[in-house]
Structures are given as structure tokens and as C-alpha cells.
Amino acid sequence: MHEEEKKTKSTVPYDEDNYTHNIRKDNERKLDRRSFLKTMVGAAGVFAVSTLPWGTIAAKHLINPSKRTYPVSKIADLDLMKVGDAVEFAYPGEHDSALLVCLSDNEFKAYHNACTHLKCPVFWSKEKEELVCPCHHGLFDVRTGKPTAGPPKRPLPEIELSVEKGSVYATGVKKYEAQL
Structure with missing residues (x-):
């Protein structure tokens, strides 16, 4: 009996082949590193594109300052x-x-x-x-x-x-x- 107790305590209670049986796997990683980096690169791209109109206006004023009325x-x-x-x-x-x-x-x-x-x-x-x-x-x-x-x-x-x-x-x- 002593041998049986050792066996039940050291075995996985579920029929799984990994050691993460106590972790909930549903929505475990909503945002992993790769997704986070994709989001950051996308946000940087949106920011860069949104500044283009202001850069164009500034460039016009720097190139032709005398044309401003x-x-x-x-x-x-x-x-x-x-x-x-x-x-x-x-x-x-x-x-x-x-x-x-x-x-x-x-x-x-x-x-x-x-x-x-x-x-x-x-x-x-x-x-x-x-x-x-x-x-x-x-x-x-x-x-x-x-x-x-x-x-x-x-x-x-x-x-x-x-x-x-x-x-x-x-x-x-x-x-x-x-x-x-």
C-alpha cells in the first residue's frame, strides 16, 4: 500500500503528456511577444504616415518662404x-x-x-x-x-x-x- 500511495502521488492525475496540466490553456496568451512587436511596428507606421501632411506643409514654407501671404x-x-x-x-x-x-x-x-x-x-x-x-x-x-x-x-x-x-x-x- 505504501508503494501504491507513492505511485498515485507522483503521477499526473490527468491523462496528459506534458507537465502543464494545472494551467488553463484557453486564452492563455492573448498577446505574446510576436503579436506585441507586430502591434508596435503597426503603431509606429501609423504614426509615421500621420505626420506626413505636417512635414509637407513645413517643407513648403521652408522652400518658398516668400510666397506666404x-x-x-x-x-x-x-x-x-x-x-x-x-x-x-x-x-x-x-x-x-x-x-x-x-x-x-x-x-x-x-x-x-x-x-x-x-x-x-x-x-x-x-x-x-x-x-x-x-x-x-x-x-x-x-x-x-x-x-x-x-x-x-x-x-x-x-x-x-x-x-x-x-x-x-x-x-x-x-x-x-x-x-x-
């Missing part, structure tokens, strides 16, 4: 602007905030008012006669848009202006030229 937009009337005043406006799109500053009777400068450091809003300080970014104490020269203090390294994007029929108009955005 901007709308002409009225900013302010001359009779309402005094020397040292600033007017906030949207240009070239409705979500692109910009700032027009009256420097003298017929001299105006306009810049996008998002700091080139971390896109914080830039404000006009009439007392200091400079553009100020309060986030990290960035300062910009109002005549050139170049940073004079703080962490910004690039100048503010300048908006091209024209004065016609008693009003100031935005006509374009100057292309940024990196200086080496």
Missing part, C-alpha cells in the same frame, strides 16, 4: 494714438496676440507679444520705454525687438506695418533671421 488688417486710427501708447491686437490669425507701440508721431513698431523664451505675454512699459516679460524678467528693445535682459535669446517676431488714410495697418510678419 498675410492679410492686411487695420490696427488703430492715428488720431486715437498718442506717443507712448500701445494697442493690443490679433495678427495674423485671431489667436495670435500682438502689440503696437507708438514711438513718435509717425513711427510705430509692432511685435507678437509672446516672449521668445517660454511664450509668456509681453507688455509695454511706458515709463521704462521697453517691452517687459514679467514671467522671467525678460526685457526687449522696442525699436528692434531684441532682448536686452533676462533669459530670452531671440528677438520678438516683428509685424510689418503701413500707415494709410489715417490708420495703421498690419501687412505681414518679418522672417526671423538667425544671427550666428
Whole structure:
């Protein structure tokens, strides 16, 4: 009897020829390594294909930057602007905030008012006669848009202006030229 007990304890209770009798085999591997890699390669392919339209648009702007056209937009009337005043406006799109500053009777400068450091809003300080970014104490020269203090390294994007029929108009955005 002792011999029979040893035999029953050491034998597989089911009639199977492998040692995995205690594992449930239904849906054992829904996603094995090979399936996982196929899924990842497929996802990478979808991602790569989905970025192609944006790459095409960027390439067009890099190849032919002069062909980009901007709308002409009225900013302010001359009779309402005094020397040292600033007017906030949207240009070239409705979500692109910009700032027009009256420097003298017929001299105006306009810049996008998002700091080139971390896109914080830039404000006009009439007392200091400079553009100020309060986030990290960035300062910009109002005549050139170049940073004079703080962490910004690039100048503010300048908006091209024209004065016609008693009003100031935005006509374009100057292309940024990196200086080496």
C-alpha cells in the first residue's frame, strides 16, 4: 500500500503528456511577444504616415518662404494714438496676440507679444520705454525687438506695418533671421 500511495502521488492525475496540466490553456496568451512587436511596428507606421501632411506643409514654407501671404488688417486710427501708447491686437490669425507701440508721431513698431523664451505675454512699459516679460524678467528693445535682459535669446517676431488714410495697418510678419 505504501508503494501504491507513492505511485498515485507522483503521477499526473490527468491523462496528459506534458507537465502543464494545472494551467488553463484557453486564452492563455492573448498577446505574446510576436503579436506585441507586430502591434508596435503597426503603431509606429501609423504614426509615421500621420505626420506626413505636417512635414509637407513645413517643407513648403521652408522652400518658398516668400510666397506666404498675410492679410492686411487695420490696427488703430492715428488720431486715437498718442506717443507712448500701445494697442493690443490679433495678427495674423485671431489667436495670435500682438502689440503696437507708438514711438513718435509717425513711427510705430509692432511685435507678437509672446516672449521668445517660454511664450509668456509681453507688455509695454511706458515709463521704462521697453517691452517687459514679467514671467522671467525678460526685457526687449522696442525699436528692434531684441532682448536686452533676462533669459530670452531671440528677438520678438516683428509685424510689418503701413500707415494709410489715417490708420495703421498690419501687412505681414518679418522672417526671423538667425544671427550666428
